[in-house]
Amino acid sequence: MxxxxxxxxxxxxxxxxxxxxxxxxxxxxxRQLFKEPTATVITSSNNELLGAQIATDGQWRFPQNDSIPDKFKTCIIHFEDEYFYKHPGFNPISIFKALRDNLKSSSVKRGGSTITQQVIRLSRKGQKRTYFEKIIEIILATRLEFRASKNQILAYYSSNAPFGGNVVGIDAAAWRYFNRNANDLSWAESATLAVLPNAPSLIYPGKNQERLIQKRNALLKKLLENQVIDSLTYHLSIAEGLPQKPYALPQIAPHLLQKVSQEHAGKRIQTSIDLRLQERINYIVQTHYNQLSQNGIYNAAVLVLNVKTRKVMAYIGNTPTDKTHEKDVDVIDKPRSTGSILKPFLYTTMLDAGDILPNTLVADVPTQFGSYNPENYNKTYDGAVTASRALSRSLNVPAVRMLQEFGLDRFHHYLKVLKLKDLKYNANHYGLSLILGGAESNLWDLCKSYAALSSTLNHFSDTSSEYYSNEFCEPTFLASEKIDFGKKTSNKTLFDAASIYLTYESLKEVNRPEGDESWEFFDSSKQIAWKTGTSFGFRDAWAIGSTKDYVVGVWVGNADGEGRPGLVGVQVAAPILFDVFDLLPKSNWFSKPFDEMQEVSICKKSGYRASQYCDDVEEKFIQLSGLKTKSCPYHILVHVDASETYQVNSSCEDLSNILNKSWFVLPPLMAYYYKTKNPFYKPLPKFRSDCLGDNAVTMEFIYPEDQSTIFLPKDFDEKTNDLILKIAHSKPDITLFWYLNEMFLGTTKDIHELAIIPKEGKHIITVVDEFGNEAKRRISITK
Structure with missing residues (x-):
């Protein structure tokens, strides 16, 4: 020193x-040798190629791969640089021989470049091949040998060498010429690709085939002589043909590739996609598309999530339609009208808030909120239906009435917590139609929300009755990403486990789609909580289902929003849903969250907690929040005669002959429709005529007269005047229910007057009071 x-x-x-x-x-x-743009490449969870998007310069150049196939490595070293592992970046002997031969012929007859030098030359694109440039290459090659390992240098070469046309690198070449992964190439295929960078023009289809096969076979002969391959392998290899027309790269998940390229352009991304599942669902979607397109329905999307990992297992963004019908549009993240697909969230919300029990009777009667008049799909009414049954049958009127009772703003708040990003406006913008498709959402957000509900149940069971703070998180399609569910807590994240479980119990009872003859057997083997939805005008058909392990979401429709007859969730989306579930492993049903439930006495007829007057009671487990619900309001104690034909009191019947009877009594409007579907419903008996007291009820029309013909004049603004209906009742403080030709008009109380403008023709006006008494008028209207 x-x-x-x-x-x-x-x-x-x-x-x-x-x-x-x-x-x-x-x-x-x-520092960075190669700066050229690379293709965006996505692979499956097992690193199998799903698809690739060409680089921005028009080259099929995959991102650098540090893993080099053994056969190709052997071939390229024997063909290009046998002393690769021994020299320091350049081979003096090879350079001397090349210089000697080139000087003798006064032209470039042979090169003396090592693989390391070729890497440098590839990185210095556009440089003329001069002796001065050769010196620079040698200097840089030795520097590269200091910085990188031999395998890294080989990786540089393999990923950036030209393979003819617009194909660069071994990975792209293997797929373009042999339609398979580079690791799966044979000796003949590897040898073919090994000789191409030396003369890439040989690969053009139909040209130079003889020269290419000579070079390939010469390399195979060399491998045989060096005892790399045996004689049998050699003869089988030289018998193989050469690639012809280049193959198109796989496009197994093209819409996911689009999505990945937005944030990871030019990178190789390993996704969480199950390749076999993706391919089989692609086939299912194509099969259904072939049928649906005959009815002018051209687009569909399917998303499959793993509940436990929250990873995407399959991503089908659209059907294999044409550009005219928007085949490139990824429908999974596009906003569409929700139809009835939000109803389970309302049901869960009301259970969680303690506003209902699973079988609480809710009204299913003609209903009008201002100018909004919701109707059930089949245009009929049940009068009263259990909340659970209303959900499983997807009845619109009970859902709207439940939303109105729960509160539009309250429910809107819950949806915002679910992070449905297409819910952009305030509650008043949507109104009560929010629950019937008045809002928009997308398949991604809806599936992630159902997955969060399922995962909440799983975690509650797995952690001895605890929740996770980040349960409602975003799913991922990246294999490397692990979802953080947050910290364990004894407090619910959004909904308690019991409310979710009871919702799923209801959704499990949804009828299977028509045409699946074995659905009853299927139902017993695979229990699925599922829901369909259909938007107004038959523009969007939804079906989303969940088991303990998987969530499957399906949307069917037209990307341009065109509605079509028959575009109904249960008819077109549900069959795809169950075809997909057929591919997935069987899951056990969710464990009942007993720690969030309590067994109580429930009135069988009303679904409320049993009151002292309920005569038919059963023990049921309900959510803890349901303990604050009121007891049954529909069972009352009445005094009837021995035949139970009339109500009586002590003024008209001896006390010894009076029976005290529990009676199931619905409000008149509910009873009016309920008895048409329930023939065993017994209306409350009337008081016997000889009984005294305040029980006698009378009512009579004041206007119009029966069988009258009424002319409705117009005012100065050419507006037709109202017809004012009036009635007198012995108890004016009770509520009266008005109907025109069995269409519900509204209610009155205290002042029993109602203004209507009926159409021309004959009509029947019916008024029903709270005790079931009726009054009718038949009239004719002229204008």
């Missing part, structure tokens, strides 16, 4: 020059 210091001091200029040379040598090699 002292000698070196002394030499530097005595030879300062030389030392400075040497130092500068060393520094220049050190920094001569760019």
């Amino acid at each position: 002292k000698r070196i210091i002394a030499y530097i001091k005595s030879h300062k200029i030389k030392s400075a020059i040497i130092t500068l040379i060393i520094i220049a040598y050190y920094f001569s090699l760019p």
Whole structure:
């Protein structure tokens, strides 16, 4: 060391020059050798190719792969640089021989470049092949040998060497010429690709086939002579043909590729997609598309999530339709009208809030909120239906009435917590139609929400009745990403486990789609909580289902929003849903969350907690929040005669002959429709005529007269005047229910007057009071 210091001091200029040379040598090699754009490549969870998007410069150049197939590595070393592992970046002997032969012929007859030098030449695109450039290549090659390992240098070469046309790198070449992964190539195929960078023009289909096969076979002969391959492998290899027309790269998940390229352009991304499942669902979607397109329905999307990992297992963004019908549109993240698909969230919300029990009777009667008049799909009414049954049958009127009772703003708040990003406006913008498709959402957000509900149940069972703070998180399609569910907590994240479980119990009872003759057998083997939805105008058909392990979401429709007859969730989306579930492993049903439930006495007829007057009671487990619900309001104690034909009191019947009877009594409007579907419903008996007291009820029309013909004049603004209906009741403080031709008009109380504008023709006006008494008028209207 002292000698070196002394030499530097005595030879300062030389030392400075040497130092500068060393520094220049050190920094001569760019940190990044190759800056050309690369293709966006996505692979499956097992690293199998799903698809690729060509680089922005039009080249099929995959991102660098540090893993080199063994056969190709062997072939390229034997063909290009047998002393690759021995030289320092250049081979003096090869250079001397090349220089000698080129000088003799006065032209370039052979090259003496090593693989390392070729890497440098590839990185220095556009440089003329001169002796000065060769010197630079040698210098940079030795510098590269200091910086990178031999395998890294081979990886540089394999990923950036030209393979003819617009194909660059072994990975792209293997797929373009042999339609398979580079690791799966045979010796003949590997040898073919190994000789191509030396003369890439040989690969053009129909040209130079003889020269290419000679070069390939010469390399195979060399491998045989060096005992790399045996004689049988050699003869089988030379018998193989050459690639002809390039293959198109796989496009197994094209819409996911689009999505990945937005954030990871030019990168190789390993996704969570199950390749076999993706391929089979692609086939299912194509099969259904072939049928649906005959009815002018061209688009569909399917998303499959793993509940436990929250990873995407299959991503089908659209059907294999044409550009005219928007085949490139990824429907999964596009906003569409929700139809009835939000109803389970309302049901869960009301259970969680303790506003209902699973079988609480809710009204299903003609209903009008201002100008909004919701109707059930089949245009009929049940009068009263259990909340659970209303959900499983997807009845619209009970859902709207439940939303109105729960509160529009309250429910809107819950949906915002679910992070449905297409819910952009305030609650009043949507109104009560929010629950019937008045809002928009997308398949991704809806599936993630159902997955969060399922995962909440799983975690509650797995952690001895605890929740996770980040349950309602975003799913991922990246294999490397692990979802963080947050910290364990005894407090619910949004909904308690019991409310979710009871919702799923209801959704499990949804009828299977028509045409699946074995659905009853299917139902017993695979229990699925599922829901369909259909938007107004038959524009969107939904079906989303969940088991303990998987969530499957399906949307069917037209990307341009065109509605079509028959575009109904249960008819077109549900069959795809169950075809997909057929591919998935069987899951056990969710465990009942007993720690969030309590067994109580429930009135069988009303579904409320049993009151003292309920005569038919059963023990049921309900959510803890349901303990605050009121007891049954529909069972009352009445006094009837021995035949139970009339109500009586002590003024008209001896006390010994009076029976105290529990009676199930619905409000008149509910009873009016309920008895049409329930023939065993017994209306409350009337009071016997000889009984005294305040029980006698009478009502009579004041206007119009029965069988009258009424003319409705117009005012100065050409507006037809109202017809004012009036009635007198012995108890004016009770509520009266008005109907026109069995269409519900509204209610009155205290002042029993109602203004209507009926159409021309004959009509029947019916008024029903709270005790079931009726009054009718038949009229004719002229204008």
